[in-house]
Amino acid sequence: MAGNNIDFTKEIARAVKFHRTKSGLNQKQLADLADVGKTAVFDIEKGKESVRLNTLLKVFKALNIKMKLESPLMHLMENENEKS
Amino acid sequence: MAGNNIDFTKEIARAVKFHRTKSGLNQKQLADLADVGKTAVFDIEKGKESVRLNTLLKVFKALNIKMKLESPLMHLMENENEKS
DNA sequence: AGAATTTTACTGCTATAGCAGTAAGATTTT
């Protein structure tokens, strides 16, 4: 089921709209700033799940939003100084 | 410039590969588990920037990786009980 | 070493993301 993913894209949608309006931008202005089309901004704010990552990241960058990865074993990843 | 985005997709690539191998899965097994094609897993682990968000999230879900949004004003977003 | 497995890389194909226009609604401003 895609439930979780839908939730996350809805969270993205809310965050983008919130940050955009707080920045005093309309959708077209954000689109130009992020170097994407207005349709992309509109779709993201609609919670479209199939948006491409690079498109989303361009919008995030324009709004100073960062993405972070989290998992139980994530912290183990930094130490890759292993050998046999 | 896409530098930051490339960095982030590389981070994603590393995280996916790390979690997949820690889970004892090969690319095809993860693909089946996540209900995506093997090409998608391969591309993600190559750091492809233009992967679609829903595809990425399916893989993340299979690996128990979560994404989080961060920004200076993010915390203001919860309180939306405003009026004129 | 060879055999088995896994990853990388390519193919042709279908579905769709993203684009610029355009226009209709909705909202805000004067």
Place this chain on the structure above:
DNA sequence: AAAATCTTACTGCTATAGCAGTAAAATTCT
């Protein structure tokens, strides 16, 4: 209320993501 601005929604179009299949490297196992 009318005018201006902004958002939503649609169009036709091009580029490409993702698919299964195949095969060649690379890796791992015996």
